[in-house]
Amino acid sequence: MYALKVAGRAPRRARLRWWPVVLLAAACACTSAQASCLQSADPTIARLQEMVGENASQALTESQTELDALKRDPASGQFIDGARAAALYAVQAEGYGLLELDADARKAAAKGLELATSVQDPVHLELLSAYSEEVFEKASIAGAIEAIEAARVVQPHGSVADTCLLNSRGLLEHRQDRADLAIVTLTQAYRASIAPAVTEAHIRSADYLSLVMRSMGDYPQALALNQEKIDWDTTHEAVNALSVSRFMRGQIYKLMHNYKAAIDEYAQARKLSASLNDHIGIAFADQTTCESHTELGQLALAERECSSALRTFSSAHVSDAIKETEALLARIDLESGHPERALLTLNHVLDHGGADISPRHVASIYEWRARTSAALHDYRNAYDDLRQFIALYTEANDAERNREVSAQRARFETDREVERNAALQRELALSQEHAHRQALQLRWNTVAVTVGAIVITLLIYFLIANRTYRQRMVQLAREDSLTGLPNRRHTAELAEAALRTASQTQRPLTLAVIDMDHFKEINDRCGHAAGDTVLREFARAGREALRESDILGRWGGEEFLLVMPDTPVELALASLERLRTLVFNIALPPSGSGLSVSLSAGLASLDASTRSLDELIAQADAALYMAKNEGRDLIRVAEEHHEHVALEDHHGGMRISV
Numbered sequence: 266m267y268a269l270k271v272a273g274r275a276p277r278r279a280r281l282r283w284w285p286v287v288l289l290a291a292a293c294a295c296t297s298a299q300a301s302c303l304q305s306a307d308p309t310i311a312r313l314q315e316m317v318g319e320n321a322s323q324a325l326t327e328s329q330t331e332l333d334a335l336k337r338d339p340a341s342g343q344f345i346d347g348a349r350a351a352a353l354y355a356v357q358a359e360g361y362g363l364l365e366l367d368a369d370a371r372k373a374a375a376k377g378l379e380l381a382t383s384v385q386d387p388v389h390l391e392l393l394s395a396y397s398e399e400v401f402e403k404a405s406i407a408g409a410i411e412a413i414e415a416a417r418v419v420q421p422h423g424s425v426a427d428t429c430l431l432n433s434r435g436l437l438e439h440r441q442d443r444a445d446l447a448i449v450t451l452t453q454a455y456r457a458s459i460a461p462a463v464t465e466a467h468i469r470s471a472d473y474l475s476l477v478m479r480s481m482g483d484y485p486q487a488l489a490l491n492q493e494k495i496d497w498d499t500t501h502e503a504v505n506a507l508s509v510s511r512f513m514r515g516q517i518y519k520l521m522h523n524y525k526a527a528i529d530e531y532a533q534a535r536k537l538s539a540s541l542n543d544h545i546g547i548a549f550a551d552q553t554t555c556e557s558h559t560e561l562g563q564l565a566l567a568e569r570e571c572s573s574a575l576r577t578f579s580s581a582h583v584s585d586a587i588k589e590t591e592a593l594l595a596r597i598d599l600e601s602g603h604p605e606r607a608l609l610t611l612n613h614v615l616d617h618g619g620a621d622i623s624p625r626h627v628a629s630i631y632e633w634r635a636r637t638s639a640a641l642h643d644y645r646n647a648y649d650d651l652r653q654f655i656a657l658y659t660e661a662n663d664a665e666r667n668r669e670v671s672a673q674r675a676r677f678e679t680d681r682e683v684e685r686n687a688a689l690q691r692e693l694a695l696s697q698e699h700a701h702r703q704a705l706q707l708r709w710n711t712v713a714v715t716v717g718a719i720v721i722t723l724l725i726y727f728l729i730a731n732r733t734y735r736q737r738m739v740q741l742a743r744e745d746s747l748t749g750l751p752n753r754r755h756t757a758e759l760a761e762a763a764l765r766t767a768s769q770t771q772r773p774l775t776l777a778v779i780d781m782d783h784f785k786e787i788n789d790r791c792g793h794a795a796g797d798t799v800l801r802e803f804a805r806a807g808r809e810a811l812r813e814s815d816i817l818g819r820w821g822g823e824e825f826l827l828v829m830p831d832t833p834v835e836l837a838l839a840s841l842e843r844l845r846t847l848v849f850n851i852a853l854p855p856s857g858s859g860l861s862v863s864l865s866a867g868l869a870s871l872d873a874s875t876r877s878l879d880e881l882i883a884q885a886d887a888a889l890y891m892a893k894n895e896g897r898d899l900i901r902v903a904e905e906h907h908e909h910v911a912l913e914d915h916h917g918g919m920r921i922s923v
Contacts, residue, residue, distance in 0.1 A: 302429035351381035508537035548577035628657035748804035756818025806847035
């Protein structure tokens with residue numbers, strides 16, 4: 266279940282309700298085999314926990330039988346063995362969750378929590394995690410996170426229970442559209458669960474992180490983490506989970522527009538679903554394969570696959586999947602030269618204005634109906650659908666932009682609207698030109714009006730695009746492409762300006778030269794991609810730890826320059842300590858075992874004798890050189906008149922000398 270429910274709501278493949286009994290096995294087969302994070306010491310409960318991932322409906326039946334057999338107090342009606350009843354409710358909560366019966370899952374978890382109230386009880390923690398996985402409303406997520414943190418306070422740091430709760434918190438933070446927080450939380454869980462005793466929790470962390478990375482567009486990291494899950498599923502012969510993991514890998518490749526690789530993954534997922542007699546899983550594999558073949562222009566193959574998926578969805582009455590598959594078939598009809606048939610299908614698909622379709626598909630369906638109307642020369646309806654498409658596209662991309670963590674991924678929504686609108690305008694213009702060649706009876710005045718509209722649209726587009734291009738070129742000239750921080754030249758300009766202001770106003774200013782420790786060894790052992798990730802994560806940590814008025818720029822390689830206006834050296838040391846703490850949490854891949862990310866820094870403060878930025882940087886550089894020579898993970902202050910004081914950091918052993 267956890268592999269599918271991270272992204273706010275569960276992916277469509279797992280969102281099957283109570284279909285007829287014959288489809289219950291198929292619904293269970295779509296979910297992960299790892300249902301519980303904390304395994305029970307009771308053999309019967311442990312067997313039921315394993316059964317949840319294999320056959321949730323059977324686990325629900327057997328757990329209810331066990332509950333019915335428990336004795337109750339005749340006077341109060343309460344279970345005599347409340348601890349065992351709570352453990353059985355935990356099994357039921359997991360089972361209902363796998364079957365996507367959210368209300369029943371929450372109800373079972375709530376009953377169990379009434380019986381197991383101690384935050385030190387593993388059953389309480391399992392119930393708390395199960396309940397949190399069924400919380401989707403924004404108003405309730407904050408309360409669920411608060412409950413998880415209250416339970417974490419009494420857990421040993423790095424324990425299985427602590428790691429499981431961290432995973433649940435990361436899931437909820439992702440549902441809050443706070444991918445930045447989710448990554449920090451899940452990375453902490455991922456690193457804390459490397460030991461063999463907590464392997465299951467480690468794989469769960471990798472699975473969560475893969476989906477968060479995918480939502481952020483960091484596809485290489487998403488693939489690497491997904492591969493860990495696939496390796497685990499393969500080693501443990503978890504066929505159910507492996508089918509889902511392969512399907513998710515195909516989704517990542519599809520987002521990367523690597524459709525051939527996506528088709529290969531869907532084929533493997535389909536084969537595994539077939540071995541489980543999972544008809545719904547097969548149908549989803551066929552549907553996504555159909556979409557990929559359509560993108561590749563292989564329409565005959567795509568039509569067969571979508572038709573097969575449609576038959577299965579129709580038999581199971583999966584209404585939203587039916588309409589999405591019909592929309593794909595309409596697109597195939599349009600590209601095959603049958604716009605009339607495509608329009609009939611799309612009118613049916615949008616008969617409720619898209620309310621009965623997954624929101625992520627509605628915009629594209631309006632776009633294809635606009636193209637279909639244009640192919641039939643119905644330009645008025647084409648423009649109406651185009652406006653609806655732009656409105657939905659804007660809304661979806663605004664939501665996506667709010668989830669983005671790194672500033673370099675942000676784009677102006679108006680640019681996307683203009684580009685998208687211009688592309689459709691050009692396609693409509695080409696369609697009209699083609700129609701004009703085949704229908705000489707069109708009146709010349711209609712042609713003149715249309716051509717004029719196109720010319721005006723293109724002129725507007727070129728003006729806006731030219732302005733956007735100039736703005737982007739200015740940004741590129743000032744920005745480091747890897748980290749999104751100011752590059753060396755722009756950093757120097759900002760530092761010079763800050764130095765002049767500080768000198769004129771007699772305000773304090775502290776400057777730091779920061780160098781990432783052992784960076785060459787990280788590159789050599791983990792690869793340059795991991796090194797690039799370390800630099801990007803350092804930049805992200807800097808944005809989080811420092812003030813808006815502070816200037817952090819890439820000075821060269823793994824070296825950074827930090828300028829802190831209105832900041833005496835004591836406050837600068839505190840800021841660097843916050844940054845150091847965040848940097849220490851940057852995760853390295855398994856090949857970097859034994860390595861950790863740390864920084865060394867040299868500080869220098871502006872005084873009356875300082876005459877230039879170069880002089881101040883030279884002082885900080887000399888202090889950095891001493892920090893490196895004295896063992897790294899160290900901050901040195903350049904002012905010689907300060908007393909030498911050594912402070913020991915109890916978190917990571919960082920030495921700060923001034």
